[in-house]
Amino acid sequence: MKKPINSESEWQTVEHALAYLARADKLPHRTEGEKELLEQIPTGAKRVLDLGTGDGRLLALIKLERPNIQGVALDFSDPMLEQARKRFADDEHVNVVKHDFSCPLSPESLGCFDAVVSSLAIHHLEHPRKKKLYQEIFCLLNHGGVFCNLEHVSSPTLNAHLKFLVKIASAPDKEDPSNKLLDVETQLDWLRQIGFVDVDCYWKWLELALLAAYKP
Helix, strand or coil: CCCCCCCCCHHHCHHHHHHHHHHHHCCCCHHHHHHHHHHHCCCCCCEEEEECCCCCHHHHHHHHHCCCCEEEEEECCHHHHHHHHHHCCCCCCEEEEECCCCCCCCHHHHCCEEEEEEECCHHHCCHHHHHHHHHHHHHHEEEEEEEEEEEECCCCCHHHHHHHHHHCCCCHHHCCCCCCCCCHHHHHHHHHHHCCEEEEEEEEECCEEEEEEECC
């Protein structure tokens, strides 16, 4: 049975949502990863799903190049969804949907897509749910479709993690307690086991990485 969306989550507060967006917008090299993500989306893609859309930044970037692409912007945070609805208020090709992706995604409710994308969202899930979500994404994709996850991943050592925090002007006592970081290789292995092909880390800067995989 599908569990209800968590109305008690910190992500339901305007303060937390806006503070997160402000931090994310200032991440060094983020635009480099976004540029590489855009290049992985198939030329003929007609429909794209943005998981954990936030204020819709990533989907908006995709639509700058492909204004007629059909988009579904999915998030569970009401303050985030409000920002996304404002961004896409005049775009009839974008459907903003409330859904907690700690709960299952299904083609029956969402349809199928040529691309499923996500930016700095999936790392908030527990690891078993991450893997299950990847399996559900595989089922949502059309043949030849791509899954692109621009993600916050774990460092191989504590020293490397501390170096990353310095680079983003943060510190251990300021870390987001909702982060559940996982290394790149484990996630790539999961994607290969599920049946994705051309699985790779297509771009990386310290703890920011673009994982991409195609459905054959």
